[in-house]
Amino acid sequence: MPNVYQRKGSEVWHYSFTVDGERYRRSAETDDKRLAEDIAIKHEALVRRAVVHGEEAVLTxxxxxxxxxxxxxxxxxxxxxxxxxxxxxxxxxxxxxxxxxxxxxxxxxxxxxxxxxxxxxxxxxxxxxxxxxRLPKISVKRFKEEKKRRPAGNTDWLSAFSKTAKALDMPETAALARFLFETATRVSEACRLTWDDVNLQLGVAFLERTKNGEGRKVFLTRAMVVDLANIRSRHPTLVFAAANRSTVKKRIDKVITAAKLPRLTSHEFGRHGFATEMIVRNGVDVATTADHGGWKSRRLLMEIYVEGDADREVIDRVFGKKKSP
The missing domain is CATH 1.10.260 (434 Repressor (Amino-terminal Domain))
Structure with a gap:
């Protein structure tokens, strides 16, 4: 039977009990003694059942x-x-x-x-x-999805977007679009990027928090370095001066409307555009594309598009070969 008690100066009830030689102490988080006793008895029963039958038997x-x-x-x-x-x-x-x-x-x-x-x-x-x-893992069959061919960004679209953004005095939006397209970075990751994460001299940036939980280094083309250098003094902390994807979307939509470009989402001209540019238009293998774009599963790329170590040369070859505005 659990021991239910109040600490000096407190009206909240606490309880303690011992199971298999291990002492458990908790607050019932209530000033009702009978309720505290019920909570303590239930907790002790769960612990005893876990000891006898294994934690899997009680885990909700x-x-x-x-x-x-x-x-x-x-x-x-x-x-x-x-x-x-x-x-x-x-x-x-x-x-x-x-x-x-x-x-x-x-x-x-x-x-x-x-x-x-x-x-x-x-x-x-x-x-x-x-x-x-250390419990058994689960495998779940996914529902079959109808494959839809999504539009993807390309260098011509990016060039027109960048030219218009700069004409609208929105160089940070031009830089962001290039960054998404050339590094396959997600919008949420780009919004968190600070100048401490960027080394313009070396031409690299480090994404500390990504969707798959692993940080990654991305290479910056010369044009990307120039775009970033031009906004360095405008935004002293966040590289792209955007706190969230909503802000980014509004800016991107404004430029697309002004440029009269086909409407693409940030994912379509960014991450999807990166993969299409690498694999479809330039014949880069899936493994290298996955390494550079931060895809944890190469299978996902194989399903969407059609092997290699990541190095700077392939990024410069694909994205740095043309002079962009």
Whole structure:
């Protein structure tokens, strides 16, 4: 039976108990003694069950999400998943249940949305806790997506965009567009870039926080170095003076409208444009493209487009061969 007590000067109840020689002490976070006793008894029962049957027997999906977020992982799309799987043990969640949940949570969505907002985050959360607790990992079959051919940026589009942006006195937007196109950087990563992360003399920049959790170095062409040098004094902290993707989108849309260019998203002329320029237009192998663009999975590139060590020469060859404005 847990010991329930109050500390001197506090109305909040605490409790303690011992299981398998290990002492547990917690705050019940309530001033109701009976409620505190119920919380303590429930906690002790969970710990005893975990000791006897293994942690997998008591681990819930909300518990797994809490550890996932505590480790600084992406919390997008998790709220609806927590509501759906509230009270579920992780051990009871399998591929078919996750696929079924996708259709229940987003009944009118496309397979791409089910994959992005249910299967991918569910798999990430469960496999994260599985690795931490040495539990079995999960494999979930993705929904088949209809392949849509997305437009991609190219050097001509970038040149026209850059010329217009500079004419509008928006050189930081011109520099940002080139940076996204030539380095495959995501908008959120570019927004976090500071001048401490950039070495113009060496022609490199370091992205400390990326989507896949790994920092990476990107090479800057001469034209990119010039564009950055020209805005160095305008924005002393954030390189592109944009705090979020919403700010970036407004600036990009303004330039596209003024230039009367085909409307592309930052992903289409940036990351997608980078891969298309490397693989399709210049024949660079998938492995080298993945290394330079920060794709953790080469399979994703293989699925979208059609092997090698990353070096500066390939970036200069592809993106630095033409003189740009």
């Amino acid at each position: 999906f909300p518990d797994a999400v809490a550890e996932y977020l505590d480790d600084g992982k992406d919390g997008r799309f998790l709220a609806k998943l927590i509501r759906h799987f509230k009270g579920w043990k992780v051990k009871d969640i399998n591929g078919p249940e996750i696929r079924k949940a996708a259709k229940i949570i987003y009944p009118d969505a496309s397979p791409a949305t089910w994959n992005r907002q249910v299967i991918t985050p569910m798999r990430a959360v469960i496999n994260h806790i599985a690795e931490a607790k």
